Amino acid sequence: MSNRIMSERMLTSRTTKDISSHRADHTVLLLHAFPLSAAMWDEQLRALEDAGIAAIAPNAYGIEGSPEKTDWTFEEYASDIAAMLDGTGCEKATVAGLSMGGYQAFAFYRLYPERTASLVLCDTRAEADAPEAVRQRQEFIEAVETGGPGEAVRRMMPNYFAPATYTSDPSLVDRAEAMITRQSRAAITSAMKAIMNRADATALLPDIACPVLVLNGSEDRLTTPETARAIASGIPGARLELVENAGHLSNMERPEAFNRALIDHIGRLETH
Secondary structure, three states, rough: OOOOOOOOOOEEEOOOOOHHHHHHOOOOEEEEOOOOOOOHHHHHHHHHHHHHOEEOOOOEOOOOOOOOOOOOOOHHHHHHHHHHHHHHOOOEEEEEEEEHHHHHHHHHHHHHHHHHHEEEOOOOOOOOHHHHHHHHHHHHHHHHHOHHHHHHHHHHHHOOOOOHHHHHHHHHHHHHHHHOOOOHHHHHHHHHHHHHHOOEEEEEEEEOOOOOEEEEEOOOOOOOOHHHHHHHHHHOOOOEEEOOOOOOOOOOOOOHHHHHHHHHHHHHHOOO
């Protein structure tokens, strides 16, 4: 696994080895959750590398050396991701996004359907925020502006994992917490503003024409299995898989099950 490449617009990323040697071949794009970093995909990058599949996990604006931006949209980020793919010679990608990364995956498909080989929508939702959710996000922004990344840790960490994991795997909890504390107030709040202002993707669902896998933790309390079923039922031909004994960060909590589902999905594309 390689630690960083940069597009012309300077998004940093983690990648599988020799990403540029794949040129126009199929690549997997891994889009991280809020307010974490591409490091959350390390287990997936290792598994994909072992399977001989090229993958790129970019960092959102202000994260791990990507440029800071105060007011940005997921469409703007999708455009920079497309430029990153251009820089590696990749024409098409399976776009896998978890939580915030799922919102970005919808934005990428909306702009670049011809470059989307497939979608993997993980622990995310299609609908825009209701007014109460907008109010809560605004309050979150104000709290982080005052209290810093520690305030984001306090608010986000209790919702990330299945209840048993907090005692059975404290090192995993510490790893996620460390990712958040590395981020600046500006990076966290600007990403939350992008989430708050995202476009509703519900009307897009029936028009998605590529293969789609919907993955969700069976114990996710933020985006529940019912939310995942609603996405899968709205997309023609989409498949739904629940990652057992996993909460919101299903890829980190149960990486082996998540990786099997992801690699199986990619294998199915050869016969699509």
